[in-house]
Amino acid sequence: MAQIHPDFYTIQHLHQPATEGELILLDFLQKNLNMEFEIYYHPFINGDRPNIVILKKGCGAIIISVNDWDLTDYAINDDLDWWNNSTSTKVQSPFSQINYYKENLVSLHISTFLEKKMNKWYYSNIIYTLVYFHKMSQDNIEKFIHENISKEDNKTKFLKDIKYIQYWGYDSLTLQNLEEYFSKIRIEQPSFLFDEDIYNNFKRYLKPPFHQLEEGIDIKYTKAQAELIRSESRPRRKIKGIAGSGKTLVLAKRAVNAYLRTNSEILILTFNLSLKNYIRDKINDVRESYPWEKFYITNYHQFIKSEANNYNLPIKGLKSYTDINFFEPVKNHIKKYKAIFIDEVQDYQTEWLEIITKYFLYEDSEFVVFGDEKQNIYRRPLDENKEPIIKTIAGNWNKSLNASKRFTSEIGKLAMKFQHHFLENKYTIDNMVVLDNPMLDFEQRNIKYANIGAKASTERIFNIYKGTCKKYCLNPADITILSGTADILREIEYSIRTQLKENTTTTFETKEEYDKSELETKSKNNFEERINTIRRYRRNHFSIKTGTVKLSSIHSFKGWESHTVFLIIEPHKSDSIQDFESVELIYTAITRAQVNLFILNMGNEKYDSFFNDNIQN
Template identity: 25%
Template sequence: MARYVSPPVDSFDSLRQPLTRGERMVFDFFDRNLPEAWEIYVQPHMNGLRPDFVLLNPSAGIAVFEIKDWNLDAVTYEVELREGKSPRLLGKRNGETFSLQSQNPIEKIHQYKQEIFKLYCPRLAKQFGYATITAGVIFPFADDARVHELFRASMQYRGMTQYPEYSPVSGRGALARGDLSAVFPEGRRSRSLYMTPEYANDLRYWLREPDFTEAQRQPLELDNNQRVLATSRTQSGYRRIKGSAGSGKSLVLAARAAELVRQNKDVLVVTFNITLLHYLMDVAVRWGQTGGKTRNRATWLNFHAWCSRVCIAADMEKEYQDLWKEKSQLQEVLKYRLAALVSSILDNDEDNVVPRYDAILVDEGQDYQLSWWDTLRKACKPGGEMLLVADATQDIYETASAWTDEAMSGAGFAGPWSNLDVSYRMPKKALNYARDFALRFLPKENINIPVNDQASLELEPTQLRWVHTVPEIAIDVCRDEITQFFTEEKIEGLTFAETTFLCSSKQFGMGVVNALEELGINSVHTYDRDKQESRRQKVGFYMGDARVKATTLHSFKGWESRLLVLYIGGAASQQELALVYTGLTRLKRSMKGSALTVISTSEALREYGETWPEFEHKVPF
C-alpha cells in the first residue's frame, strides 16, 4: 500500500510555510526508512500548535518531532539551571547574552506529548498511554554528541533520559547513516498493546489538513460569466454586480483585484465586514500567475478603517476623535457623519496628501449607505474603475432598500446590473432549504434566490440537522453538537480546524467558547466585549488558523465552511431573519461531505426546522 502523507508530497512547494532544507531532509529520511503503515503529517494543524512532523501508526503508536536547522557555531549556546524550573536555553553573540527559551525544542516536544496524551487521544490508557507516544528532536546540521551535551540538563529535567527510546534527540550523523533506531527507535514497531485504530482516529481529527488549506493551493476557477466580469471593464469604468449567496460575487471581485494589480494599478478593496478581508485576500492570491502579489500590492480595508486612514493622512485626527465623544451619537457617526467628514477632506485636499486609486472595489454593497459610495468615488483617479457587488437578500443592516435605480442614477453607473444567480458554494440539498427559508420569511422585493448549478450532480454527502431547545441549556447543546461530529465519522476527513460556530450574541458565543475550552478544544474567536480588542480579533480571524473558528453571523458574511454549527436565539425581526439566512448560506459543498447543524430556541422557526432531514427537540432532564 502507498504511505499516507498529509499534505501530499506534490504540494510541498506550495505550502504557506515552505519546508526548510532540514525538514525536507527529515521527511525524505522518514519516507525512506519507515514501514508504510506509518502515516506522515507535515506541519499539522493541532489545536493551535504546529509541530513539524507527527507520525501515526494505528496499530503501533504516535510520534511528534521538532526539527531544528541550527548551526551550533553561529551562536554560543548554553543552558542555565534554575531552581524549580526547567533549564533555560541561552545564546551569546558579540558579548551579548539573550534568552532562547521560547525556541527550546525540549520544552516544545514536552508540551506536544502532554497535550497529545491529555487532550487529543483522551482514550489512551492512563497508566501505559505515554508508552505509545514518542516525542523527539532532530538537528540535521549538528553533531549528535554536541546536541546531546547541550540539552542533557533539559532532558533530565523532563524525565527524557529515563526512557530515551520515547524521547530521542539526534543529529546529522544518525540521519546520514539512515539509522532509524537512533532517530526514532519505536519506528520499527508494528504493534502496541496500548494503541488501537480508534485512538488513532481521535488524533486524526487534529492532524488532517483542513479542506480550506488544501483549496488555498488550487487555482481559482470561474465560469465564463464570472471570468468576463473579472477580466474586463465597462466603457465608463463603473460596474455593479448583483448575485445570490454563493454565486461567486466575492470571487469575481478578488480576481478583478488580482487582474488590476497585474496591470500595475493602484487598487483599493473595501468591505463593510472586517473579517471578510482575509477571505478576499486568500481568494485573490489564487488567481493567475501574479495573484500572489495581490495581498501585498493592493490595499485591503473595511470602510471605517479607510475613513480613519484618510483623516490621519490629512492631519484631521482631532476632528476625527471629536466625532466619537458623544456616545449617544455613535450610530449617527458610523452611518453619516464620518463619511461626511471624509468627503469634505477629499473635496479640499489641495496638497493631494490623501491616496487616490486607479480602482476601488466594494464588496457587501447592500450594507453601505449611498453616501459612502459617493465618498469613495472621490478617492478614485480620473478615468479609474469602480466596482460594486451586492446581494439584497443578505440585508442585515436594512440598507439595501436605499439602493434603488432612481437613487443610483447619479452614482456613475450606466446600464443594468450584471447578474450572478447560480450558486456554486452550497450543496444542492442545503441550497433548497435556504431557498425555502427565504421564500417563507424574507421580503419578496429583496429576495435574490440562488439557482442550483445544473451542470453538477448531487453527489456531495450533506448532513443537515435542526435542534430545537430552550435557552437554559442552549450553551451545552451547542457544545455537544459541535463535538458529536468527532465521536463517529459521519463526514469524511473532518478536522477540528475547519469547524465553525456562529451566533449573533457575543456573550452567548463566549459561553460556548468557554465550554469547548473546558474540554481542551481551543478556539479563535471575535467575542471580546471590549470593542478595541474585538476589532483586533476580527483582523486576526482567518480560516487558516489551526483552532476551531467561532464568530458572529455578522462577521462571517462572505465566508464559507463545510462544517457549520449555527445558533439562533431570536429571529423575530426582518433584520434577524436576514441574518439567519446569511448563516444558512455559509455552508460549502465538498465531495468529502459537509454538515450544517442549527440549534434554535425560536418558536417562530420551529415549524420550518421540522421540515429538515433531521430534527430533534432537546429539553432539560
C-alpha cells in the first residue's frame, strides 16, 4: 500500500471534512499503489491547494483535482468560457485550475525548476495532471464536451489545451485504467529529470519541516518592540515605524505568538513578492517551536490569484484585484484566519484591505498592519494627517517604533536630511533616533557620491564598482546593487559573471535569458509574459543569504537591508509612465544600506546638488 500524508484517520477527523469523492479516490489509490508512492492530501503549496499530489522518487509527480460538479449544471460558450447555469456566473474550468497548479509548481514554487525548463522544455513533462469528476461517468464527460463545443475550431483548440490532462469519471477507478494511465505517462520508470534536487524541493513544500526552539536566536527587543509583539484576540492595530526600526522583527514575533495563542494558520501579506523570504528569515529567528506549515506568507496579488483558482473564480484583469465583491459567489466556502498581518501597508490600495477583512478574516480575529508612508513609492493617497488610509482599522497609528538599529548614524543623518529636503511638504517628518548597533561598531564606514552623467555606459559603472570593491576590500556577499529598473542591472550582472567570474543573486532575468526570450517569442506580449514569469520566479526565491553579490530593482528590495549598497540613480525620463527615480524610491534605497553607501547618479539634476552638499567624498 502507498504512503499517505496525513494518515486516513487524521483525514477523516479534520476540521474541514474530506468530500466523498476525495475519500473514495484516496482509498482507491492507497490500495492499488505500492509503498514507493507517496500520496499527499490537500498539501498547502504556498497558497495553492490541489486535492491530491502523488510523488514517486526518481520518477515524477501527479497533481490530481477532485471535482464534485454535476456537469449538466454547466455550459461552455463559443469563447470556451465555462458558466454555472444555476447562478449565471462565469467560473474557471477544472482544467484551467489544474493547469494553474502545475504552472506554479514549474515556474514559481520549485527552486531551480524554471531554469531547467527554459534550457530543456521537456522538464515540465515530469509533472502530470489528472481531473477526477466524481459525479460523472467517463461517457458523460465526453458527452458534455461534445455537446457544449460544437464548432470544430473550438473543439480543436479545447482538446489541444487539455492534451496533457487526463480526466476520469467515477467509473474510471479500476486497476486496468490505473495501469494504462501509468504506462502512458511512464510514472513507474526512472527519470533522470526528476533528480534528488527536484524531489527534495517537492518534499519541502508537500511536507514542511517543524521549527525547533533551538533553531531560533536570542533577540533583545526594545521597550517599544516588546509592547507590540504580544498577540491578542480581536485587536486591530496600525503600527508605523521608521526605516530600520524593527517593524518586520515585531511582525515575525507577533505572528509566532499569534500561532501559539490560536493554534491556527497565520496569514502574512506583503506587496513585494521577494519580501516574503525576509519575513520567513525573521520568523526563523524566533526562539519558539512551531510547524512551518502554519505560516502562509505571500504578496497580495499572488494571494488573490491563488485563492481565486482554489475556488474556480476566473481573474478578469486588474479590476478583479480591487473588486470588493469578487469572492461573493464563494463567500460561504472561503477559508478564514484568526490572525492576519500585513507588512509595507502603505503600498496597499484601500480596496485590497476591504477584500481581505471582508472575506478572509474572522470577526474576532487579530488584524495588524505595519507601514512607513515615506516609502510610499506607489503614491497611494493619504489622509488629512499625511498618513496611509486604512478604513478597516479605526483609531490612531502607533508611532512608538522611532528608533533604528539598521544603519550607522552617518546613514541615519543622511536619511533625515533627505526627508527634510524632499519629503517635508508631503509627509510628517520622522523624529528618528539611531541606536547603537554593536555589530556595526567596528565596521569601516563609507558614504560616497558621484555624478557620472546620463551617457555613462554600463561598462563604466561596472568598472567603478570593480574599483570600489578593490579599494575598500568589500566582500561580494555583503553587497547589493540597486537601481530603478532592471535594464542597467542586467548588463552589470553579466559583466560580474563573465569578467569577475563571480556568481550573483538577482530579482530579474539574466542577459542570456533576455536575449533568448527575444529570439524565441513571436510577439511582444509573449516576450513580456516570459520575462515577467522569470522575474516572479526570481523574486519568489530571492534571498540575501547566498554568499554572492545581489542585484535588484529598488521596488523588489523594499523591506530588505544590506551591509553595502551601490545605488544607481537613473536619468529622468519625462516620457516614462512610471517614475523610476521618485523621491520616495530614492529614500527607500538609501535606507536599505547598513554601513556603506555608494551613490552613482546618471545625470539626474533633481538630486545632484543635495548629494553634493551632504556627502563629503
